[in-house]
Amino acid sequence: MLFVVMTINYALFFIMPGSPTTLFVNPLKGSAGGKEEFIKNLQARWGFDKPPLERFGIYVRNMLTWNLGISLVSNQPISSELLLRLWWTLELMGGSTILGILIGVTLGVLVAFKRGGKFDTGMVTFSLVTYSLPVFWMGMIFILLFTVNLHLLPSAAAYPYDWDLPGRMPVAYAVSGANGTQWNGNMIFSLNPQGTLQLLSGYISHLIMPLAVLTLFTYGGYLLLTRATMIEALTEDYIVTAKAKGVPERSVIFRHALKNASLPLITSAALAFGFMLSGAIITESVFSWPGMGTWIFAAIGNNDYGVLQAIFYIIGVLVIIANIIADVLYGIIDPRIKYG
Amino acid sequence: MGDCMSADKRRDTVLRYNLKRLANFLGLFAKNSKGVVGLIIIAVFACIALFPPLFTPYDPVNQRTLAGDFAAPAWLQSVPSQLGGRPGISYNYNPTLNPDFENSTAPWNISSTDAAHSSIEPVENLGDHTGLVRVGLMHDKGVAYGNVTVSISQDFYYPYAGAPFRFLTRLVFILNGTVTTSSHPEQLVNKTPGAPIVWPAPWYNVTVSRLDVPTKISLYLDSIAVNRSLPMWPFRDQYLYTPQGMYGMAMDGTFVNASQTKVLIGSSETIANASTFGSWVDTDKSFQPIDSFGPVIANYVSSLYGSNKFATQVFFPQEATPGWYRLVLNVTFEDADSSKPVSSVVYVDTFNMRLMGTGWGIMGTDQEGRDLWSQLVYGARISLYVGVLSSILAVVLGLVVGLMAGYLGKVVDEFLMRVCDVLLVLPGLPLLIVLVAVLGTNVNNLIILLGLLGWMGFARLIRSQVISIRERPFVEAAKAVGAGKTHIMIRHILPNVMSLVYVTLATTVPGNIVAEASLGFLGFTDPNRMSWGLMLYNLQQFSAFQNWWWVIPPGLCIGAVAISFIMFGYALDEVLNPRLRLRR
Numbered sequence: 001m002l003f004v005v006m007t008i009n010y011a012l013f014f015i016m017p018g019s020p021t022t023l024f025v026n027p028l029k030g031s032a033g034g035k036e037e038f039i040k041n042l043q044a045r046w047g048f049d050k051p052p053l054e055r056f057g058i059y060v061r062n063m064l065t066w067n068l069g070i071s072l073v074s075n076q077p078i079s080s081e082l083l084l085r086l087w088w089t090l091e092l093m094g095g096s097t098i099l100g101i102l103i104g105v106t107l108g109v110l111v112a113f114k115r116g117g118k119f120d121t122g123m124v125t126f127s128l129v130t131y132s133l134p135v136f137w138m139g140m141i142f143i144l145l146f147t148v149n150l151h152l153l154p155s156a157a158a159y160p161y162d163w164d165l166p167g168r169m170p171v172a173y174a175v176s177g178a179n180g181t182q183w184n185g186n187m188i189f190s191l192n193p194q195g196t197l198q199l200l201s202g203y204i205s206h207l208i209m210p211l212a213v214l215t216l217f218t219y220g221g222y223l224l225l226t227r228a229t230m231i232e233a234l235t236e237d238y239i240v241t242a243k244a245k246g247v248p249e250r251s252v253i254f255r256h257a258l259k260n261a262s263l264p265l266i267t268s269a270a271l272a273f274g275f276m277l278s279g280a281i282i283t284e285s286v287f288s289w290p291g292m293g294t295w296i297f298a299a300i301g302n303n304d305y306g307v308l309q310a311i312f313y314i315i316g317v318l319v320i321i322a323n324i325i326a327d328v329l330y331g332i333i334d335p336r337i338k339y340g
Numbered sequence: 341m342g343d344c345m346s347a348d349k350r351r352d353t354v355l356r357y358n359l360k361r362l363a364n365f366l367g368l369f370a371k372n373s374k375g376v377v378g379l380i381i382i383a384v385f386a387c388i389a390l391f392p393p394l395f396t397p398y399d400p401v402n403q404r405t406l407a408g409d410f411a412a413p414a415w416l417q418s419v420p421s422q423l424g425g426r427p428g429i430s431y432n433y434n435p436t437l438n439p440d441f442e443n444s445t446a447p448w449n450i451s452s453t454d455a456a457h458s459s460i461e462p463v464e465n466l467g468d469h470t471g472l473v474r475v476g477l478m479h480d481k482g483v484a485y486g487n488v489t490v491s492i493s494q495d496f497y498y499p500y501a502g503a504p505f506r507f508l509t510r511l512v513f514i515l516n517g518t519v520t521t522s523s524h525p526e527q528l529v530n531k532t533p534g535a536p537i538v539w540p541a542p543w544y545n546v547t548v549s550r551l552d553v554p555t556k557i558s559l560y561l562d563s564i565a566v567n568r569s570l571p572m573w574p575f576r577d578q579y580l581y582t583p584q585g586m587y588g589m590a591m592d593g594t595f596v597n598a599s600q601t602k603v604l605i606g607s608s609e610t611i612a613n614a615s616t617f618g619s620w621v622d623t624d625k626s627f628q629p630i631d632s633f634g635p636v637i638a639n640y641v642s643s644l645y646g647s648n649k650f651a652t653q654v655f656f657p658q659e660a661t662p663g664w665y666r667l668v669l670n671v672t673f674e675d676a677d678s679s680k681p682v683s684s685v686v687y688v689d690t691f692n693m694r695l696m697g698t699g700w701g702i703m704g705t706d707q708e709g710r711d712l713w714s715q716l717v718y719g720a721r722i723s724l725y726v727g728v729l730s731s732i733l734a735v736v737l738g739l740v741v742g743l744m745a746g747y748l749g750k751v752v753d754e755f756l757m758r759v760c761d762v763l764l765v766l767p768g769l770p771l772l773i774v775l776v777a778v779l780g781t782n783v784n785n786l787i788i789l790l791g792l793l794g795w796m797g798f799a800r801l802i803r804s805q806v807i808s809i810r811e812r813p814f815v816e817a818a819k820a821v822g823a824g825k826t827h828i829m830i831r832h833i834l835p836n837v838m839s840l841v842y843v844t845l846a847t848t849v850p851g852n853i854v855a856e857a858s859l860g861f862l863g864f865t866d867p868n869r870m871s872w873g874l875m876l877y878n879l880q881q882f883s884a885f886q887n888w889w890w891v892i893p894p895g896l897c898i899g900a901v902a903i904s905f906i907m908f909g910y911a912l913d914e915v916l917n918p919r920l921r922l923r924r
Contacts (some may be wrong), residue, residue, distance in 0.1 A: 004762050132902035134854050136861045137876060137895030140885060148886045281769055282858050286880070296770050297862065300777050308774065315767045
């Protein structure tokens, strides 16, 4: 499976027209001879002059040994930039996925239990609306409301622009304080409460809007799914039996119905976590969030295939891992499911 | 004969049965209020998508500068500002009457500083130009009259409380019948903050073959209500034509030699190559009271409706709008040389002014002055086209794969399901963006890609259904009769999964519409086809979030279409799957 994903990744970017060299060589300027030589040098440096099969071998070996190569554009190791980007995406996507699942499942259970009522109709309609509205538009409406009209929240980036973070894990700054200086190991002890407070408010004010938009976007799906599976489960005979036995209502809902209704939920949640790294291109570009999504977007614009290959590979690995975890969870929740 | 009768009868029975089923279905569907509402909304959008010219007369992409850029909806003028209205917006306005001087010079005031020696008269035609004003200065050798200025002016009333976004003047004239124009490039002058405003000055480089006295053409826009000596810039742009060449006068009053302005207009070849003598000078130029140079673009968007700063200071001063203004054309003969006879004539063919407003139409305009309402109308076409066709493609693919995998089983099933798995593991949107970027931002490409990347879930669903159907007795029976695999798949299994096909078709459309809009929003779409996503992309590029009339409608339309398809799909589901109907 992994190998197939790698092959597709490789083939996809192998057949892609255009070359990253165009970023460095202006096709309209300079003499033809010098240009050709320059391109040739660049290609030799990046290994583009080797035969395709050999390149494929190198690629597979590098991916397996977690050597993601260097970004053709920034000339930095991809893995180091990946770590930076990963933090921001995890902060945004992880937060919104967890919030979305919590809110969606809770409301879904409530709604399924009171199905047919006004609350049910209202919630289902509302979540259908938020589910089908384009997420970038919701982001724009938030900006229109909270930034343009109310002047409450910043509309772009993940931290105040004057912090001038030189590109390290923000966790380090969370410990060291937001004075904008280069972080080093000693500063871990120079905690400044005021600075920390300022830092927290800086982060949170930037996080609220994208997080809210993404949560609003994701919770609807979980609500509808939970509602559907819960209604299915609540009509089963064993629920009637449990009720007849005099099992408390809460216990019926959570221990009998929800447990049985949770299998499709786990599948969908596992897939959501797998695609967490790629899912936020749109939200990230609305809010100029410095995460993986904007990185992918920039890499496409720059023909930076190395970055794209690495990201697609990592996403594939994560999705496979998430599916395996889902399978394991299946086995725990429903012991009847066995894998030979 | 008997056979034929029975076949006819049989066909009749089948037809009657199908009609009854259809009537039954329609009756059930009509009872489902959500489905009916969804269908009506879809029908409305389909109507808009099919016949956009019925709803708007404008071209959404190619008709630029219909009004000022970023114009507000016209109806906001009558809404009080407490309710979010903009009483200060202006509309397009053509104040000049009889700009072509056809038949008479009636509304124009024509005067001269030396009426005795200069001549001003209407002329019926000159070549193929009709309706002109001839301004001339003629005398023999031995005298000179100094500077003689002939002025052609018209007063007009400007009715709006706010300044226009931009004004355009057009002046068509010919000097002495012997003028060569070489080029008329647009030249933008960058403005540093705090520096005096420099007009974007297009230099009309004119070489003159025979001109007896230097002749200066200048245009003014004067405010009548306010004393002209106020420190505001009157609209003024001057050209001085001399026997040696053309001099332009910059706004700060310094003369610029034509040879120096060559750099501004491009290469010197244009002057050497121009050899059409006696050609007309047509200055159809636009004056924008705002510096529209790149870096300050965000600044000018915010200043446009906030304080109207540039526009009011440069053009109409606050205390004078609305009010009376005067458009003036001055022709000055600098008659200083008495050593030769003079016969200088200027024919003026057209002199007009057009004001582009800050309010337009139902939804205002975008960054190039294009009509936003027509963009919304034409956007429906792209959205529905892409959404429906790509869903059909995806559903058909999923159906074929699901049928084959489910019924044929074994190696086919294994292979198709592995393909399915691999495609599901690849990240959807990034992959779509990469492929669109590679294959070109073409609507048909997008449909094909959305179809090719969207069939997997449905194929799995169909496969599981087919696996359970193929064990049913009627399939057994068909096999026993000796029916082939294709026949069984198409005639026996397919009808049993068709209800799923209809429902999935309806519920796949919204996702694809949103995907199309998302790609448009990221800029991966055909810029020559206006879509709702592209509208929001343009908006985002210029951060014009405060133009709520631009932000809200495209998203609402996407949402409305998506929700109506979902409601329609759910209604179909309830009608076609009786089990669901009982349960709910």
